[in-house]
Amino acid sequence: MTATHLDSPWPAPTGSGPLDAVVEVPGSKSLTNRYLVLAALAEHRGVLRGALASRDTLHMARALESLGARVVQDGSDWTVEPMPADADLRPGDEPVEVDCGLAGTVMRFLPAVAALTRRPVRFDGGPTARVRPMGPVLDAVRALGARVDDGGRGTLPFTVTGPGRVRGGQVDVDASVSSQFVSGLLLAGARFDQGLLLRHTGPTLPSVPHIEMTVAVLRAAGVEVDDSRPYIWQVSPGPIAARDVRVEPDLSNAAPFLCAALVLGGSVSVPGWPTHTTQPGGLLPELLTAMGGTARLEDGVLTMTGTGEVRGIDVDLHEAGEIAPTIAALAVLADSPTRLRGIAHIRGHETDRLAALATEITRLGGQAEQTTDGLVITPRLLHGARVETYHDHRMATAAALIGLKVPGVEVVDVGTTAKTLPDFVGMWTAMLGDATPGPR
Structure with a gap:
């Protein structure tokens, strides 16, 4: 089943253990x-x-x-x-x-x-x-x-x-x-x-x-x-x-999959990762290492390994605003606060992403405060909720990432991921293997 065929809210699956997955990410x-x-x-x-x-x-x-x-x-x-x-x-x-x-x-x-x-x-x-x-x-x-x-x-x-x-x-x-x-x-x-x-x-x-x-x-x-x-x-x-x-793989679309390794532990590998790139997603290995992961690039395959523990960071994402929703979702699951700076411009994307992230993180029980140019996210005890996506593919994949650890996350209009990932749901499910779907 592809994401575009899902009309009702999608129950984001929770993870059942460490990952060992290879994810083929389509072109940029x-x-x-x-x-x-x-x-x-x-x-x-x-x-x-x-x-x-x-x-x-x-x-x-x-x-x-x-x-x-x-x-x-x-x-x-x-x-x-x-x-x-x-x-x-x-x-x-x-x-x-x-x-x-x-x-x-x-x-x-x-x-x-x-x-x-x-x-x-x-x-x-x-x-x-x-x-x-x-x-x-x-x-x-x-x-x-x-x-x-x-x-x-x-x-x-x-x-x-x-x-x-x-x-x-x-x-x-x-x-x-x-x-x-x-x-x-x-x-x-x-x-x-x-x-x-x-x-x-x-x-x-x-x-x-x-x-x-x-x-x-x-x-x-x-x-x-x-x-x-x-x-x-x-x-x-x-x-x-x-x-x-x-065409190189879309490195920003690899973000939620790589982040999953930090959330659940284990490893996720993405083939075709370029040695040099102009894509903003090329910053992911450095960012995710700072948040607790270990990155290895070998023979064109990037492997991200995590322990299940996520660290908060203070980072300027001015040059990579498109991955800010994913990093924000990861920060919700961290063990310490995160400050994302330099991303005032993402208010003008598919939706006002700063307002949308703050609203939906709060809906899940988290704490996210808007600043003039970003967000401050403080980890809190989370609970399930129906998460709005505002016709924004990055909001949908961010909600799926949070759902790995929080049962009961339902993603409204997950089909919006077809904007850049036509089969996100299939790819996510395949990565998780025996993951348990959240309750409807």
């Missing part, structure tokens, strides 16, 4: 969607091997097809025929419809790509997507010469009507809310006549590893990027090479 959502955009803008046909087929990546594939690309899926191998080089091949007055779902990468990566067409492109998404901030990237697309109609809201829905040929040049953007504003502009920059000189003007910049990931995939595709100056990126104009590329 962040890399899959970056590779898809570059393949759609490339000179010739490209192939993604090990691509993640999830809700977000399928939204990206369909959106790129709406813009003129073609994506053919053969299992986890995806072949991409690029968008027409001549924007006049897709003229017309009827708007192209792009359904973003809840995918921040779709709504923030593709407005600059839409400017390369000459047809109105209307972006929309789910109710929670409609409140996610978009203003800075829409202002940047306007500065590039496109017409953007958003009713002055700075959110979905909006329509981008591009000039076809984008002049490019210098653009300023305040990406304090999301590094995706920077990545979305950089990915299209090589297709602008003058390239792109992009400056971040805000007071802080979250999730810098995601920008480094964007720069790395651009360079691998033959694009010249100068990032030698802080908060300034220069993308030279030129072709984007077609590639046959393998």
Whole structure:
């Protein structure tokens, strides 16, 4: 049974003993969607091997097809025929419809790509997507010469009507809310006549590893990027090479499985772990070691071993906010308080993750206090409860992690994990083996 088939609250299973599991984590959502955009803008046909087929990546594939690309899926191998080089091949007055779902990468990566067409492109998404901030990237697309109609809201829905040929040049953007504003502009920059000189003007910049990931995939595709100056990126104009590329496993999606080893004891191994990576999840071995685990990377397999005891930490997760819900869930089960700092920006994710975590941890009997930029979690005696997920996949997997030690945790809408892990429930159950389901 896959998570997407579960309509009633899911009884999270409790653990029955030390783990000894190997978990094959599917490809990275962040890399899959970056590779898809570059393949759609490339000179010739490209192939993604090990691509993640999830809700977000399928939204990206369909959106790129709406813009003129073609994506053919053969299992986890995806072949991409690029968008027409001549924007006049897709003229017309009827708007192209792009359904973003809840995918921040779709709504923030593709407005600059839409400017390369000459047809109105209307972006929309789910109710929670409609409140996610978009203003800075829409202002940047306007500065590039496109017409953007958003009713002055700075959110979905909006329509981008591009000039076809984008002049490019210098653009300023305040990406304090999301590094995706920077990545979305950089990915299209090589297709602008003058390239792109992009400056971040805000007071802080979250999730810098995601920008480094964007720069790395651009360079691998033959694009010249100068990032030698802080908060300034220069993308030279030129072709984007077609590639046959393998997608790394999604390291952030490995987080709840690796954390399970600390909670229950024993070991969990994840094959395909890269020696070097730009994924924020690459910080997990260091973080989980600080919380009581032991990490070993050998022949591309990361093994996390735990004793069943978890230590609290004080840590700045500014560069890896996406794993904050998982670390927060682990902290609930720790033997001492935890302070998570530098993650004010996760208030603007699928939900306000700081508020959601504080609410649901409290619902379970725990203590979680919001600060200006994070959470302070103090361990308390926990009890079962029905945990809301707010259409947020990280909230669902965090609840499952707590459920390993707390009987009676029921996860509302566990199917939201299909955003990045289409079979989370099956993977979780397989890892636990003979674990005992919680009471309904």
